[in-house]
Amino acid sequence: MKRKTKKYPSAPLIGCVRCGESKAETEFYTNRWSRVYASQKQVPLCKDCVQALLEEYTYKYGEEAALFLICAVLDIPYSMERYKQIAETTPQFTFGRYIRQLQMNQFRNQSFAASVTTGDFPDLGQAAKVSVTSERLNRLQKDVSTLREELLDIRAKLAESGNIHKSANDSVLRE
Numbered sequence: 107m108k109r110k111t112k113k114y115p116s117a118p119l120i121g122c123v124r125c126g127e128s129k130a131e132t133e134f135y136t137n138r139w140s141r142v143y144a145s146q147k148q149v150p151l152c153k154d155c156v157q158a159l160l161e162e163y164t165y166k167y168g169e170e171a172a173l174f175l176i177c178a179v180l181d182i183p184y185s186m187e188r189y190k191q192i193a194e195t196t197p198q199f200t201f202g203r204y205i206r207q208l209q210m211n212q213f214r215n216q217s218f219a220a221s222v223t224t225g226d227f228p229d230l231g232q233a234a235k236v237s238v239t240s241e242r243l244n245r246l247q248k249d250v251s252t253l254r255e256e257l258l259d260i261r262a263k264l265a266e267s268g269n270i271h272k273s274a275n276d277s278v279l280r281e
């Protein structure tokens with residue numbers, strides 16, 4: 107890969123489109139093959155924001171689908187093969203490692219659009235299930251706290267009317 111190591115006396119800062127902060131260009135991923143971010147070398151989304159999005163998407167849709175979405179945002183190729191290799195050989199998948207793997211020859215001159223032609227897609231059906239499960243969990247947690255409030259309310263009314271003794275066993279109401 108051709109690497110220009112031109113140094114500027116004072117490197118201009120780049121604004122992140124997500125957090126709005128201006129940061130040094132080393133805080134951004136370089137994408138010289140993008141057809142989207144064609145007028146600049148860096149994708150205008152800082153590394154911290156990429157990591158935050160990756161975590162959010164992982165929580166909602168699972169790690170593999172999260173990587174797929176981040177690749178779309180950064181306009182870089184998605185490679186299921188690379189993902190699996192990293193996930194299987196390291197204790198924890200890290201995006202930095204994935205990026206480094208992409209810099210190998212086979213991905214040169216490619217953007218996210220290339221993933222369409224390889225048919226390399228994560229199991230998005232599984233991603234949908236993960237999403238449904240976490241939504242369901244949130245709903246159930248709300249239901250549980252609502253029920254707990256209702257139970258406390260009923261118990262208070264019963265205690266007022268003298269139908270249960272105040273010291274009645276209320277272990278069911280403890281969290």
Ligand SMILES: [Zn+2]
Pocket residue numbers: 122123124125126127151152153154155
């Ligand atoms: Zn940012």
